[in-house]
Structures are given as C-alpha cells and as structure tokens.
Amino acid sequence: MDAVLARMVDFLSTVGIEARLERIDGRTVLPGLTIDHGALVIDEAALANVGDVLHEAGHIAITPMADRAALDTNVGDDGGNEMGALAWSYAAACHLGIDAQVVFHEQGYRGGARALIDNFAAGRYIGVPMLAWRGLTTERDYPVMTRWLAG
Numbered sequence: 001m002d003a004v005l006a007r008m009v010d011f012l013s014t015v016g017i018e019a020r021l022e023r024i025d026g027r028t029v030l031p032g033l034t035i036d037h038g039a040l041v042i043d044e045a046a047l048a049n050v051g052d053v054l055h056e057a058g059h060i061a062i063t064p065m066a067d068r069a070a071l072d073t074n075v076g077d078d079g080g081n082e083m084g085a086l087a088w089s090y091a092a093a094c095h096l097g098i099d100a101q102v103v104f105h106e107q108g109y110r111g112g113a114r115a116l117i118d119n120f121a122a123g124r125y126i127g128v129p130m131l132a133w134r135g136l137t138t139e140r141d142y143p144v145m146t147r148w149l150a151g
Contacts, residue, residue, distance in 0.1 A: 007096055008096065017057050020039055020042065031046050033056050036073075038063075054089040056085075059071065062084040062136070063150060083127035083130055084130030084134070086116065086126060087125060088148075092148075104116040104120075125143070131145075134150040
C-alpha cells in the first residue's frame with residue numbers, strides 16, 4: 001500500500017471512520033472511491049488521486065452520526081457539505097503533515113485547486129463555519145480540530 005494512503009487509512013480508523021480496501025465494481029463519482037452506508041471504500045488499483053480519500057472521508061465526518069449509515073455512493077451534491085468536506089480534508093492534511101497539493105490536486109476541483117491552496121494558505125478558510133456548526137472546531141482554532149466526527 002502507498003505510504004501516504006496507509007497514513008490516511010490509519011488516521012481514519014483512529015478517528016472512527018471505517019475505510020475498507022477492496023475492489024470496486026461499477027461506476028464511481030471519483031476513481032477508486034465510493035461510500036457504502038457510511039464506510040469509505042478504496043480501490044487502490046483504481047484510485048486516481050490519493051488526496052480524494054481525505055475529501056470523501058470529510059463528507060462522512062461532517063455528517064451527523066444518526067445519518068452516516070445512510071450515506072451511499074454520491075454524497076457531494078450539497079454545496080454546504082461540499083465546503084465542509086473541503087475544510088475537513090485540509091485540516092486532516094495539516095494534522096497528518098500532508099501537503100495541501102495532495103488534497104487539492106490539479107485533476108479535481110473544476111480547475112480551482114490552486115485557488116483553494118492559496119486561500120487556505122492565506123488563512124481564508126472556506127467551509128469552516130460548517131465544521132464549527134457541527135462542533136468539530138472553532139473559526140479561531142482552525143485547522144486544529146476539537147474532534148473529527150460530527151455527533
């Protein structure tokens with residue numbers, strides 16, 4: 001297993017997100033990743049960008065515990081949750097010592113990866129109000145998290 005992916009999977013396990021490494025048959029929103037009833041499924045052979053693991057995990061993390069098991073396949077269709085997942089994935093990357101370019105890669109974010117990297121580096125954090133609303137951090141303390149999963 002790729003060393004960065006291994007660190008991410010270990011981290012997700014530690015914070016309470018189930019991450020399963022297995023082959024995925026069929027179409028996925030992101031290559032090599034899907035969400036199966038609140039668990040992140042990773043097909044390492046099909047994974048195009050390892051940073052997508054943290055982004056998809058962010059969707060799981062910001063979802064209230066009572067709703068997590070209902071998450072399945074495409075969970076990125078809500079703008080507020082999408083911004084929260086961006087902020088969560090950046091905080092996770094900082095926590096793990098992973099460069100923001102791994103998470104905000106050029107193949108994603110509709111050509112806006114550089115803008116995301118520049119804005120987060122400058123302390124202009126989008127999505128943090130969602131994390132604060134879910135009780136995961138405060139706007140003052142971000143990117144340090146109080147906890148990693150919404151209650």
